[in-house]
Amino acid sequence: MVANGNVIGLVGSPNREGRTNQLVGTALAGASQAGAPIELIQMSDHVVAACKDCLPWVCKENRKCTYEDEAFEFLSQKILNCGALILGTPVYWWDTSGLVKYLILKMFRVYARSAPLQGLPAFGIAIAGGTGNGLVSGLRPLYHFFQTMQMRALEPLPATRFNFDAALKRANELGAKIAEMAQRRDPFKGLEDRLLWYDALSYLNLSRADERRLLADLTVQGLPPHEGAPLALRLARADQLAAAGKRLDALVEITGVYDAGAKAFEGKS
Ligand SMILES: Cc1cc2nc3c(=O)[nH]c(=O)nc-3n(C[C@H](O)[C@H](O)[C@H](O)COP(=O)(O)O)c2cc1C
Incomplete structure (x- = not known):
């Protein structure tokens, strides 16, 4: 399959105007400014059905889902023909959205063995827009997908509401x-x-x-210095506790920093 050079961005949220859309859109704007043709795709317009486990397993030879699935056909052809892939997911319960998960599972089933995406540049964005929990665990399924499909992935982008502006900037870069x-x-x-x-x-x-700890740090970084500095000191103290083997005490302190940081963030937003 010959790549057409388009950088495609998949918005894995049912919310068309949400934070996933903003992050993927900003990443595509960066690609466009760098001269690439771009295309943004709302996955909510193409909802992939669950893999039904065709037996015998013929889809891997046919390279097509055995069952009628227009959404999968559309999205898989876009991915197979793109020059690079940006995949954005909202974090739902520390994981990806169902929209993203169903696509990934079907891509594995149909294409993992023939590996038509070898070397495809890709990166993933996960937005944990509530508590911020799952900012990394929500990314892992995306990177498992990239790795299993043998794509050449760039560093992931964990985003929360606390570092949202910085995440937009990084998405653009x-x-x-x-x-x-x-x-x-x-x-x-x-x-x-x-x-x-x-x-x-x-x-x-x-x-x-x-x-x-990363999440606590992001809440601190999102604060003005006079509010952030005392919390940064507490994080340093937590690191000392961890280095001394007191990992439970360290984590309790980190949670205290997160709680205080999130509260202060809410006060200013
Ligand atoms: C079912 C569900 C589960 C969620 N779980 C988490 C979570 O584990 N961590 C978090 O920070 N936010 C969580 N959220 C909040 C979303 O990550 C947040 O609303 C995000 O902005 C959604 O992306 P969107 O704006 O593109 O729709 C959850 C939201 C829903 C609907």
Whole structure:
């Protein structure tokens, strides 16, 4: 399949005007400013049906879902023919949305074995727009998809309401970067090369405790210095506790920082 060079952005939220849309739209604007043709697709217009597990497993040879699924046909052809993929999901219960999950599962079933997306540049955005919990765990299914399909993924973008402006800026930069990569596909030399590439990406290997620390840090960064500075000191104290092996105490302190940071953020917004 020959790539047409379009950078496509999939909005994996049922909310067409929401934060996922803003982030994906801003990433595409970055790609467009860098000279790439772009296309934004609302996944809510193309709702993929659940994989029904065709037996015998013929879809992997036919490269087509055995059952009628216009939405899957549409989205999979867009992905197969694009120059780069930006996939945005809202975080629902620390995970991706169902819109995204059903697409991913069907893509695995039909295309993982033939691997037509080798080297396709991609990156994922997850917006944990409520508490902020799941900002990293919501990204993992996207990166499992990119990795399994052998795409060449850029660093992920975890977004929350606390770092939303910074996340928009980063989305724009990553969009510009992926526009350059869309000129050609760069497949991995082998499985080992691919595993090491994905292991080196930021955020994805954080522990649950470290994910919580990241979230607490983002709430602090979103505050004016006079409010943020005392909380930053508490985070440093939590790090000292963790270094001394007092991991439970450290995490309790981190939660205290998060609670205080989120409350202060709400006060100013
Ligand atoms: C079913 C459901 C589950 C959610 N779970 C989380 C969550 O785990 N963490 C979080 O920060 N926000 C959560 N949210 C809030 C959404 O992430 C937030 O509203 C986000 O802005 C949705 O993206 P959108 O604006 O593009 O629709 C949840 C929302 C819904 C509807």
